[in-house]
Amino acid sequence: xxxxxxxxxxxxxEGAGFKAFSVRVRIQPAYARPAYDLPQQVRVNFEVYADxxxxxxxxxxxxxxxxxxxxxxxxxxxRELKLVTRYDRPEPKYAGRLIYVEWQEAKCYK
Numbered sequence: 001x002x003x004x005x006x007x008x009x010x011x012x013x014e015g016a017g018f019k020a021f022s023v024r025v026r027i028q029p030a031y032a033r034p035a036y037d038l039p040q041q042v043r044v045n046f047e048v049y050a051d052x053x054x055x056x057x058x059x060x061x062x063x064x065x066x067x068x069x070x071x072x073x074x075x076x077x078x079r080e081l082k083l084v085t086r087y088d089r090p091e092p093k094y095a096g097r098l099i100y101v102e103w104q105e106a107k108c109y110k
Contacts (some may be wrong), residue, residue, distance in 0.1 A: 007085045008100070014079040018110050021048065021081060024104040025058050026067040042087075042099055048072045049082040060088050067104065 025046040046058040048070055055072035075081075085101050 006087060007083075009083045009103075011081040011083075012079065012107070013075070013081050016108070018075045018078070018094065018108040020071065020075055020109040021107070022069060022071045022109070023048070023083075023106040024067040024069055024102075025061070026065065026102050026104070027060055027061055027063045028100040028102050029063045044099075044101060045086050045088060046070060046101070046103070047084040047086070048077040049080075050078040051080055052082075063099065067102075 027042070027044060043060040043062050045060055046068075047054060048056040050072055055074075056070040058068045060071060061068065072081075085105060
């Protein structure tokens, strides 16, 4: 899934019997379009929630960072899985920066 930061995606998994979820996350370096010459200032955090409880997060990531693997386990009885991407500060869209993030190889396990 490609998205722009400040993104929320919800999945209903109630009754699916999933035990765990994994995903690789990164900022797509080819799409970092700085408004000025400091692309490493753009940082985002990827978060995985299960029924509103944070289960996994990437920590702050920059365009040059390698993909990170997030794993959320203990999903027995969970009804909703929420994937969130946030900028590290509240400035709207980094004053002209356009970046894309990737949630890659998402898998649910029974």
